[in-house]
Amino acid sequence: xxxxxxxxxxxxxxxxxxxxxxxxxxxxxxxxxxxxxxxxxxxxxxxxxxxxxxxxxxxxxxxxxxxxxxxxxxxxxxxxxxxxxxxxxxxxxxxxxxxxxxxxxxxxxxxxxxxxxxxxxxxxxxxxxxxxxxxxxxxxxxxxxxxxxxxxxxxxxxxxxxxxxxxxxxxxxxxxxxxxxxxxxxxxxxxxxxxxxxxxxxxxxxxxxxxxxxxxxxxxxxxxxxxxxxxxxxxxxxxxxxxxxxxxxxxxxxxxxxxxxxxxxxxxxxxxxxxxxxxxxxxxxxxxxxxxxxxxxxxxxxxxxxxxxxxxxxxxxxxxxxxxxxxxxxxxxxxxxxxxxxxxxxxxxxxxxxxxxxxxxxxxxxxxxxxxxxxxxxxxxxxxxxxxxxxxxxxxxxxxxxxxxxxxxxxxxxxxxxxxxxxxxxxxxxxxxxxxxxxxxxxxxxxxxxxxxxxxxxxxxxxxxxxxxxxxxxxxxxxxxxxxxxxxxxxxxxxxxxxxxxxxxxxxxxxxxxxxxxxxxxxxxxxxxxxxxxxxxxx
Amino acid sequence: xxxxxxxxxxxxxxxxxxxxxxxxxxxxxxxxxxxxxxxxxxxxxxxxxxxxxxxxxxxxxxxxxxxxxxxxxxxxxxxxxxxxxxxxxxxxxxxxxxxxxxxxxxxxxxxxxxxxxxxxxxxxxxxxxxxxxxxxxxxxxxxxxxxxxxxxxxxxxxxxxxxxxxxxxxxxxxxxxxxxxxxxxxxxxxxxxxxxxxxxxxxxxxxxxxxxxxxxxxxxxxxxxxxxxxxxxxxxxxxxxxxxxxxxxxxxxxxxxxxxxxxxxxxxxxxxxxxxxxxxxxxxxx
Numbered sequence: 001x002x003x004x005x006x007x008x009x010x011x012x013x014x015x016x017x018x019x020x021x022x023x024x025x026x027x028x029x030x031x032x033x034x035x036x037x038x039x040x041x042x043x044x045x046x047x048x049x050x051x052x053x054x055x056x057x058x059x060x061x062x063x064x065x066x067x068x069x070x071x072x073x074x075x076x077x078x079x080x081x082x083x084x085x086x087x088x089x090x091x092x093x094x095x096x097x098x099x100x101x102x103x104x105x106x107x108x109x110x111x112x113x114x115x116x117x118x119x120x121x122x123x124x125x126x127x128x129x130x131x132x133x134x135x136x137x138x139x140x141x142x143x144x145x146x147x148x149x150x151x152x153x154x155x156x157x158x159x160x161x162x163x164x165x166x167x168x169x170x171x172x173x174x175x176x177x178x179x180x181x182x183x184x185x186x187x188x189x190x191x192x193x194x195x196x197x198x199x200x201x202x203x204x205x206x207x208x209x210x211x212x213x214x215x216x217x218x219x220x221x222x223x224x225x226x227x228x229x230x231x232x233x234x235x236x237x238x239x240x241x242x243x244x245x246x247x248x249x250x251x252x253x254x255x256x257x258x259x260x261x262x263x264x265x266x267x268x269x270x271x272x273x274x275x276x277x278x279x280x281x282x283x284x285x286x287x288x289x290x291x292x293x294x295x296x297x298x299x300x301x302x303x304x305x306x307x308x309x310x311x312x313x314x315x316x317x318x319x320x321x322x323x324x325x326x327x328x329x330x331x332x333x334x335x336x337x338x339x340x341x342x343x344x345x346x347x348x349x350x351x352x353x354x355x356x357x358x359x360x361x362x363x364x365x366x367x368x369x370x371x372x373x374x375x376x377x378x379x380x381x382x383x384x385x386x387x388x389x390x391x392x393x394x395x396x397x398x399x400x401x402x403x404x405x406x407x408x409x410x411x412x413x414x415x416x417x418x419x420x421x422x423x424x425x426x427x428x429x430x431x432x433x434x435x436x437x438x439x440x441x442x443x444x445x446x447x448x449x450x451x452x453x454x455x456x457x458x459x460x461x462x463x464x465x466x467x468x469x470x471x472x473x474x475x476x477x478x479x480x481x482x483x484x485x486x487x488x489x490x491x492x493x494x495x496x497x498x499x500x501x502x503x504x505x506x507x508x509x510x511x512x513x514x515x516x517x518x519x520x521x522x523x524x525x526x527x528x529x530x531x532x533x534x535x536x537x538x539x
Numbered sequence: 540x541x542x543x544x545x546x547x548x549x550x551x552x553x554x555x556x557x558x559x560x561x562x563x564x565x566x567x568x569x570x571x572x573x574x575x576x577x578x579x580x581x582x583x584x585x586x587x588x589x590x591x592x593x594x595x596x597x598x599x600x601x602x603x604x605x606x607x608x609x610x611x612x613x614x615x616x617x618x619x620x621x622x623x624x625x626x627x628x629x630x631x632x633x634x635x636x637x638x639x640x641x642x643x644x645x646x647x648x649x650x651x652x653x654x655x656x657x658x659x660x661x662x663x664x665x666x667x668x669x670x671x672x673x674x675x676x677x678x679x680x681x682x683x684x685x686x687x688x689x690x691x692x693x694x695x696x697x698x699x700x701x702x703x704x705x706x707x708x709x710x711x712x713x714x715x716x717x718x719x720x721x722x723x724x725x726x727x728x729x730x731x732x733x734x735x736x737x738x739x740x741x742x743x744x745x746x747x748x749x750x751x752x753x754x755x756x757x758x759x760x761x762x763x764x765x766x767x768x769x770x771x772x773x774x775x776x777x778x779x780x781x782x783x784x785x786x787x788x789x790x791x792x793x794x795x796x797x798x799x800x801x802x803x804x805x806x807x808x809x810x811x812x813x814x815x816x817x818x819x820x821x822x823x824x825x
Contacts, residue, residue: 098673098697104705104734111730111793114800117807119604119613120552123673123696150699153551153676170551237804264801289809520809 005071020062020073021049031075032084032141034091034134035175036063037224039275040184046175047087048138051075059083085142091173092135092144093151095227099124100139101146117237120158121168121228129228131240135173156201162210163521164217164233164285169201171229178202178221178230185278185496190215202229211524218278218500219285223271233521234289235261235269245444246273246489247425250339251282251515252370252507253434254497257489258283260425260444267291267425267445273491280499280506286519287425290510291445293518296406297420298449308418313450313460320417321464323400324356327382333360336386337372339511341429341441343478344454347470348386351458355467364389369527370507370515385411386421386454388512404457407513421454422447423511428475429455430487438487504528540620544597546613549679550672554602554613555589555650561596563626569654570632570749570781573600574757576623577611584608585754585776587726588627589650598624601650607806628757629780632747634658638665638721641713642688643706643735645671648726649680651749655724657687665689667720669709671731675700707735714742722747725784729792736784746784750775752795767791 003014007024014023019042024031035046044064051062054072059080062073074080092100099105108125118126124136138144159167174193179202182189190213194203204213222230241261249256249270257273270287272279300316301308311319324332334352336345345363352361360380364372372389382400388409395401395414403415406423425444433439447453455478462470472478479487499506503525508515516522545557563573572587591598604613615621632655640659642652649670660666668688672678673696685691692709693701702709710723723739723746725732732748739746752775754764759777766775767788773779 096674098695101698102673102696107734108730111733117606117804118552119610122551122677126552147697147699150675151697153674155551155676234808237807292808 014067127228128236134226163524177224217281238268247442248439249283255433265446278500317464331381332356337364343429347455370509420451440487541624564591567627568631571627573626582608587651601647645727669706671706748784749780
């Protein structure tokens with residue numbers, strides 16, 4: 001049933017179950033608001049969204065007032081503007097607010113638009129949230145110019161003893177969004193309002209750490225925090241990203257849709273695309289750290305004598321192709337796992353069959369921990385591997401080994417050729433989730449150094465070997481060649497994936513690499529009673 | 540190795556660190572600075588000397604946590620050893636009889652003007668210390684500064700204590716009211732120093748600013764701290780840190796300070812959780 005009402009004299013039609021605020025926002029009319037959030041039920045705590053409604057006493061909060069037929073709403077009277085500003089002034093008495101009332105604000109913004117890093121934030125200029133802060137937006141909307149009385153500072157020690165999350169409760173305005181999202185996303189919330197009256201704060205029962213309190217590290221609390229109080233330790237000083245790309249997480253077969261942000265082409269953060277259900281610690285926190293590791297392979301190298309020598313792509317591919325020609329037929333094998341895109345794997349398979357004339361295209365399905373392991377067929381003398389998938393001992397019988405990977409491993413150290421590969425959010429393509437649906441991967445950041453997409457490496461290697469039919473320009477060309485159904489993101493799922501409900505359910509490996517070697521924070525979240533399975537190869 | 544004798548957070552994010560460095564304490568003069576390396580792999584970072592005691596061998600610094608290296612320092616405890624402390628470095632401020640000297644300071648500068656105020660007053664100057672902070676809870680060293688200055692003026696940006704505004708607003712007002720200031724010394728962030736210089740220039744008041752560019756060796760070898768003053772290249776470490784505010788190329792200073800901003804962010808991305816794990820905690824077993 002639809003209802004008609006007027007907001008600021010304009011007739012609008014409300015949808016069933018809508019609140020006054022939702023209806024106004026949907027009709028592109030702005031009402032300042034703070035504690036409410038699209039992923040949360042109405043709360044009505046902050047009183048920023050007060051309006052006047054004919055026939056209703058006082059000033060109802062539009063976020064928690066359902067629409068009714070014939071309602072007449074005023075959102076911008078002198079009285080509500082004054083009330084909102086006074087309310088904001090009161091909120092800001094417990095939030096470092098000097099920069100908001102500073103008379104040199106414009107000059108400061110001109111000379112130092114970016115926030116400067118600080119351990120403990122005492123103003124916008126040293127706040128990680130500066131560029132996306134909802135308080136700053138409100139203070140501008142409401143023309144905040146001064147504080148009624150001297151503000152207080154809570155003198156809470158900043159909390160940075162947990163993995164991934166920094167917490168500075170001196171910035172907290174107690175809107176409760178973090179607590180409410182934790183309650184909505186998990187059976188048992190980790191955080192709650194602790195203490196009473198002026199001592200109320202966000203915390204865990206009995207003063208435990210987040211790890212000890214069983215936090216799932218889904219990061220949803222950070223995503224909904226309107227201030228800089230909760231922050232992603234890795235991404236916090238990157239400021240507002242200059243690009244955001246919607247892609248799919250490939251850490252496991254759940255294939256959650258991610259919103260991946262980047263600054264100057266460097267991936268800086270990732271979060272759930274919609275945030276209706278939580279994602280796991282890997283999807284939320286591990287991606288940027290994993291792809292930005294300082295030991296990433298960035299330059300092709302070929303063994304010359306005893307040493308792996310770095311050289312340009314062209315020369316590396318030329319040397320590789322010359323040697324590889326000696327191993328056609330079933331003496332060659334290619335080993336990959338299903339974390340490579342469908343496009344990459346299609347090209348791998350074509351390369352094995354058409355260029356090498358071999359039957360040994362080996363594609364591994366990782367186990368529930370992400371561990372991918374395979375043995376090499378008898379008679380194989382040369383191999384191309386896209387990760388550390390075989391036991392080191394097996395390599396002894398190879399005469400020629402090409403490793404195409406993102407990080408060095410015990411296997412790549414023994415290789416004759418090491419080619420730097422782009423992975424994950426650095427590439428376009430298609431992946432298949434655990435239910436068999438096609439999910440898109442979209443490039444969200446530049447690969448490091450000279451690293452290239454895997455399909456491209458194989459295409460060029462095929463070209464160097466004189467093969468025809470490998471002149472493909474983009475991953476889309478290959479998708480077309482594959483003729484698969486259109487890949488669609490999975491922005492909303494019915495229930496949280498297993499690893500989001502319990503971090504111990506997560507994968508521990510990605511393409512032969514131990515994730516905790518690249519992303520140190522996950523070491524604090526044990527799996528299998530603390531024993532992380534280790535492949536002999538990945539080490 | 541240099542022992543930390545005392546450490547205290549005197550205001551949020553502002554840490555007073557007292558180090559045992561007797562040789563430095565014997566030689567130090569107002570306006571000089573030290574270069575510290577928290578551990579053997581640390582970056583070298585300059586910190587302005589706040590105070591020292593030649594008898595006990597203690598030197599006091601004010602350290603703001605502003606990145607990876609300062610974070611290492613502020614996480615150390617009394618009794619811990621700092622790997623390297625080099626100094627005193629830089630040309631001391633000329634402490635003569637100037638007349639009325641206004642010392643404007645913010646952030647770490649509030650600590651840094653302590654010894655300057657004391658020496659200036661001893662040289663029979665009338666010393667006005669003007670210290671700015673965003674809010675009342677960010678002021679520190681009030682008693683110490685009152686003791687060594689003729690007048691102490693505190694400002695806050697939000698008006699919660701003292702005069703509402705910045706130190707430069709006080710200087711501007713006094714100059715406009717006709718008060719004679721013979722020398723203005725400013726220690727703080729480049730923004731504050733630049734703005735103060737702009738206001739004193741039309742009044743032709745000599746204004747010295749303590750520049751804080753990126754610095755590596757601190758002895759004039761590397762050139763990382765070069766600044767342009769009156770179109771001439773100067774090294775802040777051996778020619779400074781004090782320069783004429785009206786002759787500094789501020790735009791160049793901003794640019795050079797930002798040269799490694801991305802790398803500086805990168806260095807704090809991977810920091811581990813900082814608080815030592817409690818015995819018996821689940822995280823303790825990892």
